Amino acid sequence: MAVLRKLWRRNCLAVSLLCYILLHTMDVHARPANMSAAKDKTPATKDENEIMPQDHLNGVKMEMDGHLNKDFHQEVFLGKEVEEFDEDSEPRRNRKKLIEIFTKVDFNNDRSVSAKEMQRWIMEKTNEHLQEAMLENKNSFRAVDPDGDGQVAWDEYRVRYLASKGFNEKEIAEKIKNNEDLKLDEETQEVLESLKDRWFQADNPPADKQLNEQEFLSFLHPEHSRGMLKYMVKEIVRDLDQDGDKKLTLSEFISLPVGTVENQQAQDIDDDWVRERKKEFEEVIDADHDNIVTMEELEEYMDPMNEHNALNEAKQMIAVADENQNHSLELDEILKYSEYFTGSKLMDYARNVHEEF
Numbered sequence: 001m002a003v004l005r006k007l008w009r010r011n012c013l014a015v016s017l018l019c020y021i022l023l024h025t026m027d028v029h030a031r032p033a034n035m036s037a038a039k040d041k042t043p044a045t046k047d048e049n050e051i052m053p054q055d056h057l058n059g060v061k062m063e064m065d066g067h068l069n070k071d072f073h074q075e076v077f078l079g080k081e082v083e084e085f086d087e088d089s090e091p092r093r094n095r096k097k098l099i100e101i102f103t104k105v106d107f108n109n110d111r112s113v114s115a116k117e118m119q120r121w122i123m124e125k126t127n128e129h130l131q132e133a134m135l136e137n138k139n140s141f142r143a144v145d146p147d148g149d150g151q152v153a154w155d156e157y158r159v160r161y162l163a164s165k166g167f168n169e170k171e172i173a174e175k176i177k178n179n180e181d182l183k184l185d186e187e188t189q190e191v192l193e194s195l196k197d198r199w200f201q202a203d204n205p206p207a208d209k210q211l212n213e214q215e216f217l218s219f220l221h222p223e224h225s226r227g228m229l230k231y232m233v234k235e236i237v238r239d240l241d242q243d244g245d246k247k248l249t250l251s252e253f254i255s256l257p258v259g260t261v262e263n264q265q266a267q268d269i270d271d272d273w274v275r276e277r278k279k280e281f282e283e284v285i286d287a288d289h290d291n292i293v294t295m296e297e298l299e300e301y302m303d304p305m306n307e308h309n310a311l312n313e314a315k316q317m318i319a320v321a322d323e324n325q326n327h328s329l330e331l332d333e334i335l336k337y338s339e340y341f342t343g344s345k346l347m348d349y350a351r352n353v354h355e356e357f
Helices: 002-023 046-051 072-084 091-105 115-144 154-164 169-177 186-202 213-220 226-240 264-285 295-302 307-321 331-336 338-342
Strands: none
Touching: 046 115, 046 154, 072 091, 072 115, 072 307, 072 338, 091 115, 091 331, 091 338, 115 154, 115 213, 115 307, 154 169, 154 186, 186 213, 186 226, 213 226, 226 295, 264 295, 295 307, 307 331, 307 338, 331 338
C-alpha cells in the first residue's frame, strides 16, 4: 500500500505540473504545484480551514507534503507581519516599514546587522508564528467542541469535518452513532483515514481517544509538539524513501516532481526544483555531510525553534545581500534586496534613506 500511495501521489504531481504550466505560460520561475493541490478540489471554506490541518506551516522549513517552504526566510524575517508586504502595497510605506524593522533587528544600534542579531530576530519572529497558531487554535477548538466540555472525540471531529465538506451534519452524526456505512467517495475516505492516524498520534498518554485543546493544537500544528514533529518527519520520509531504509539519499530527495511535459518551461521548473533541493540537502539538512539524511537530521531541520538552524538561516540571509562582504547587513543592502526579505520590491530604494533612518 505504501508503494501504491507513493506512485499515486507522484502521478498526481505530474498532472498538477502540467496544469500549472498551462495556466502560467508566462512565468518561467513558477513554483511546482504542491501535492496537496494535486487533486481537483474546490477552495477550502473558512470553517474547513479552521479545523483541517494545513500543508503550510508558518516558520517551518518544509511543507507537510515534502516541498520546501519557499517563503520561509520572509516568514522568519517578518513574523506575523508577513502578510503586510504584498505586491499591491505602496512602496514608500513598505520602505518605511522595512527601515523600522532594521532598527529593531540592529539590537546594539551600530547601524549594522550581524549574524547573531539576525539569529536573535529569527527566533523572536518564529515564536510570533507559534503564538499566533495558539491563538488561532482556540477558535478552531471551539468550532469542534460546541458543547464546551474541553474534550473532542474522533467521531465528533469526523462529523464536523464532513459537515464542512457539504455533508448533512445530522445525517452523518446519526449514521456514525448507528455504525452505518457513510458511503463516502474514495478521496474523502482517504483523507479521513489520514486524519484519523494523525488524530490518534496527537492523543497524548494516557490515550483516551479524545483530544483536549493542547492536543488539538498538536493535531493542527505538529511543530508545537516534539512527538508530532517526529510523526510529520516520518510521513515525509515515507513518501520520499524509495528503498524502504527510512533514510533519504540525494537522489530520493530530488526525485519529486517527475517531469513529464516536454517543453522548455517544464524543464526549467524541474531544473529549479532539483537545484534548490540539492542545495538544501547538501548544505543544510545533511548535517554530518555523509550524503544520507536520517530522520533525526530531518527532525532537527524541521524544528522551528532550533537555534543552530536559526543561525545558519541568518548567515544565509546575510550572504544574499552582503555586497561589501563584511558578513553583516547595512540598511541600504536590505533595502536593495527588499524583495528577498519581504517579497515586495521597492522602487528607488535608496531615496530618502538617510532622512528616514
